[in-house]
Amino acid sequence: MKRSKKNKILLCLFFISCFVLVVLSSILFIKIFQKRKIEVLLENDLTAEVSSTVMVQSFLKEVKNGTIESQDEKLDTSTIGEKDITILLRDKRGNIEKYSFRVSVIDTTKPTITAQDNINVYVGTDLDLLKVVQVEDNSQEDIVPYIKGEYDLQTVGKYSLQYVAIDSSFNEATFDFTVNVIEKPYNETNYTFTTSNGFLGEVKNGETYIDGILIVNKTFSIPSTYGNGLTSDTQDAFDKMAADASSLGLNLYISSGYRSYNTQVSTYNYFVNRDGQAAADTYSARAGHSEHQTGLAFDLNSISDDFTSTPEGKWVQDNCYRYGLILRYPKGKDDITGYKHESWHLRYVGEELANKLYNNGDWITLEEYFGIDSKYQESNV
Ligand SMILES: [Zn+2]
Numbered sequence: 039m040k041r042s043k044k045n046k047i048l049l050c051l052f053f054i055s056c057f058v059l060v061v062l063s064s065i066l067f068i069k070i071f072q073k074r075k076i077e078v079l080l081e082n083d084l085t086a087e088v089s090s091t092v093m094v095q096s097f098l099k100e101v102k103n104g105t106i107e108s109q110d111e112k113l114d115t116s117t118i119g120e121k122d123i124t125i126l127l128r129d130k131r132g133n134i135e136k137y138s139f140r141v142s143v144i145d146t147t148k149p150t151i152t153a154q155d156n157i158n159v160y161v162g163t164d165l166d167l168l169k170v171v172q173v174e175d176n177s178q179e180d181i182v183p184y185i186k187g188e189y190d191l192q193t194v195g196k197y198s199l200q201y202v203a204i205d206s207s208f209n210e211a212t213f214d215f216t217v218n219v220i221e222k223p224y225n226e227t228n229y230t231f232t233t234s235n236g237f238l239g240e241v242k243n244g245e246t247y248i249d250g251i252l253i254v255n256k257t258f259s260i261p262s263t264y265g266n267g268l269t270s271d272t273q274d275a276f277d278k279m280a281a282d283a284s285s286l287g288l289n290l291y292i293s294s295g296y297r298s299y300n301t302q303v304s305t306y307n308y309f310v311n312r313d314g315q316a317a318a319d320t321y322s323a324r325a326g327h328s329e330h331q332t333g334l335a336f337d338l339n340s341i342s343d344d345f346t347s348t349p350e351g352k353w354v355q356d357n358c359y360r361y362g363l364i365l366r367y368p369k370g371k372d373d374i375t376g377y378k379h380e381s382w383h384l385r386y387v388g389e390e391l392a393n394k395l396y397n398n399g400d401w402i403t404l405e406e407y408f409g410i411d412s413k414y415q416e417s418n419v
């Protein structure tokens with residue numbers, strides 16, 4: 039009996055020590071195993087600016103007990119939002135495991151507004167002020183700005199306004215500008231103005247250039263002293279055109295090229311005496327308003343409506359633009375140009391603009407393209 043009790047105690051002790059051993063070795067095993075387990079420390083800031091260049095692995099501060107297996111790559115920052123990233127890690131025993139984390143692509147940058155500080159427009163110009171502003175944002179989204187402040191393009195005055203642009207992350211940019219609604223003629227020698235199509239006009243000593251193109255029509259004149267013959271560009275354009283026409287058996291010649299201010303005085307007065315001013319104004323320019331004085335325009339062949347239906351007239355209509363020349367007074371545009379159709383009157387503007395105005399045969403006028411009118415100041419004709 040005594041012996042059996044002793045055995046029992048020994049057995050009990052044996053089991054207890056076994057248990058302790060198991061527990062201790064388990065703890066030791068876990069400790070060793072834990073030491074081998076990969077641990078990743080991420081950076082505190084898990085955000086990236088939209089459209090910026092950020093490498094995915096730049097968000098990893100430290101990788102313990104292992105190495106990064108996957109190749110580093112650029113984070114997709116093209117859109118705002120949460121991005122899930124998975125990389126492959128290799129532990130010390132060579133096992134590969136996936137590790138995932140999430141970063142936010144955000145927009146903290148204001149849009150940029152590009153516009154003119156000071157916009158001059160002639161009173162009555164139908165200019166959409168949103169046409170002459172550009173907004174860009176790093177988010178690549180299309181941002182339509184709005185205008186803060188009151189203005190009236192029908193009333194002469196100076197208006198202080200502000201463009202405001204807000205991106206989808208509520209970053210706001212502002213741009214202060216002034217709209218100066220002016221009478222024409224404007225009592226300053228040199229100034230700029232903006233046309234209703236948003237082109238910049240420049241007035242220099244009485245000459246008006248829109249987007250670099252000298253404009254002479256009923257609204258815009260040139261000084262009496264301007265001009266001395268056809269410009270070399272204009273002459274060269276005609277020479278090339280005439281040579282090509284000649285190779286096709288067509289005969290083109292200039293009947294009236296450069297005309298001085300004084301010549302135009304006589305020309306216009308002759309027609310006024312013959313047909314009256316109202317009629318003369320539909321086909322003859324007042325002195326200072328004739329394109330012939332610019333040296334950039336000329337009349338071809340018969341200077342008559344008959345020219346339109348001749349082989350030469352037909353060919354010119356469809357080919358002059360190739361030489362930088364435009365049909366200045368196309369058919370059906372009398373109210374826009376202020377003149378009747380003239381198939382014989384060409385104006386040099388350069389090949390790029392001529393090609394646009396040719397418009398695959400459906401001629402656009404300078405007035406329509408730039409957004410300007412052609413009307414004498416006092417008579418509105
Ligand atoms: Zn002419």
